[in-house]
Amino acid sequence: MTQPLASVQWDKELDQLILIDQTRLPRHIEYLFIRTIEESWEAIKSLQVRGAPAIGMTAAYGLYLGIRHAQNASRRELEQLITEQASYLASSRPTAINLVWALERIKTKAFNHPEISPPELIQLVLEEARLIQQEDENVCRSIGEHALTLFEDGIGVLTHCNAGSLATARYGTATAPFYLAQEKGWNIKVYADETRPVLQGSRLTAFELQQAGIDVTLICDNMAASVMQKGWIQAVIVGTDRVAANGDVANKIGTYGLAVLAKAHNIPFYVAAPLSSIDLNTEQGADIPIEEREGTEITHISEIPVAPAGIQTFNPAFDVTPSHLVTAIITEKGIVRGNYKQGLAELFQNHNIVELQINEAK
Numbered sequence: 025m026t027q028p029l030a031s032v033q034w035d036k037e038l039d040q041l042i043l044i045d046q047t048r049l050p051r052h053i054e055y056l057f058i059r060t061i062e063e064s065w066e067a068i069k070s071l072q073v074r075g076a077p078a079i080g081m082t083a084a085y086g087l088y089l090g091i092r093h094a095q096n097a098s099r100r101e102l103e104q105l106i107t108e109q110a111s112y113l114a115s116s117r118p119t120a121i122n123l124v125w126a127l128e129r130i131k132t133k134a135f136n137h138p139e140i141s142p143p144e145l146i147q148l149v150l151e152e153a154r155l156i157q158q159e160d161e162n163v164c165r166s167i168g169e170h171a172l173t174l175f176e177d178g179i180g181v182l183t184h185c186n187a188g189s190l191a192t193a194r195y196g197t198a199t200a201p202f203y204l205a206q207e208k209g210w211n212i213k214v215y216a217d218e219t220r221p222v223l224q225g226s227r228l229t230a231f232e233l234q235q236a237g238i239d240v241t242l243i244c245d246n247m248a249a250s251v252m253q254k255g256w257i258q259a260v261i262v263g264t265d266r267v268a269a270n271g272d273v274a275n276k277i278g279t280y281g282l283a284v285l286a287k288a289h290n291i292p293f294y295v296a297a298p299l300s301s302i303d304l305n306t307e308q309g310a311d312i313p314i315e316e317r318e319g320t321e322i323t324h325i326s327e328i329p330v331a332p333a334g335i336q337t338f339n340p341a342f343d344v345t346p347s348h349l350v351t352a353i354i355t356e357k358g359i360v361r362g363n364y365k366q367g368l369a370e371l372f373q374n375h376n377i378v379e380l381q382i383n384e385a386k
């Protein structure tokens with residue numbers, strides 16, 4: 025098995041962030057050397073790095089890049105700068121809660137240490153960013169272990185978009201059970217939706233699973249119903265950008281349709297959700313801000329026009345799946361079913377997870 029590509033790496037020697045440019049995959053494996061907060065913001069905005077956990081990590085490192093030269097600032101000036109730079113990074117994409125979760129986690133940690141000097145505070149921000157990345161790999165593996173209790177050797181599983189190793193520190197969330205099943209010697213047959221318009225499924229999920237030697241079949245989004253009808257799919261598993269307190273799930277556009285199809289075919293529909301993607305401060309899915317992106321993502325593929333010039337477009341990057349269509353939410357702390365409002369709240373309470381007070385422009 026080829027080790028999955030690490031989409032986000034911190035270069036300690038050169039004090040820089042190294043990203044795989046995911047807009048160039050699968051044809052070209054190219055790296056971006058990020059040295060400023062502006063480059064971090066642009067990498068997130070342009071989907072050079074994408075995937076909720078990966079953009080959270082990138083924002084965390086970007087915050088450090090945005091303050092690292094303020095060694096001579098006063099403590100008060102530095103705290104003000106951290107707040108301003110975090111707000112700037114949060115403006116890059118609105119839906120994935122991991123972005124603001126990572127920034128709020130760092131701010132909370134930093135501001136809870138009034139005794140340390142500005143240079144020490146700058147170093148603390150970097151150390152917390154690195155901790156977020158290190159934890160994410162273990163979180164993804166734990167999600168995979170819990171997800172495997174719901175799968176069997178030899179089943180067919182459909183997934184959407186890329187909630188893979190490229191979207192996280194390693195393993196992915198929705199793809200974690202595929203990597204762990206391979207370690208166990210199981211053969212799970214993965215069906216990957218291409219995921220129009222940006223094609224994260226064909227360009228990224230199919231790429232990374234094929235590289236890993238995992239049995240993956242690429243299908244167009246409009247083929248999902250047929251493969252379900254043929255009986256090839258025993259489960260659907262997707263990632264998420266944000267789970268609301270009631271269990272409604274924001275994820276890549278097309279996820280809601282898959283959930284309806286799964287229900288119609290009596291196929292379980294699972295959501296792999298790290299706690300960092302669960303937002304108990306947002307009551308319901310209707311309150312989750314849905315990013316709308318440029319119409320050129322729809323009208324062009326690799327800069328080749330596939331629609332008439334000037335055509336009107338509607339390009340929401342995400343949709344919301346109501347909780348009643350979700351069979352279970354798989355987290356690193358366990359699997360939640362049924363009454364999600366109660367189950368998610370209990371999960372946080374039982375594991376002493378402090379829900380960060382996230383202030384975001386709605």
Ligand SMILES: CSC[C@H]1O[C@H](OP(=O)(O)O)[C@H](O)[C@@H]1O
Nearest residue numbers: 074075076187191263264275276
């Ligand atoms: C674990 S990745 C979660 C989520 O993020 C992706 O969106 P994007 O590619 O626009 O960043 C997709 O919705 C994944 O399911």
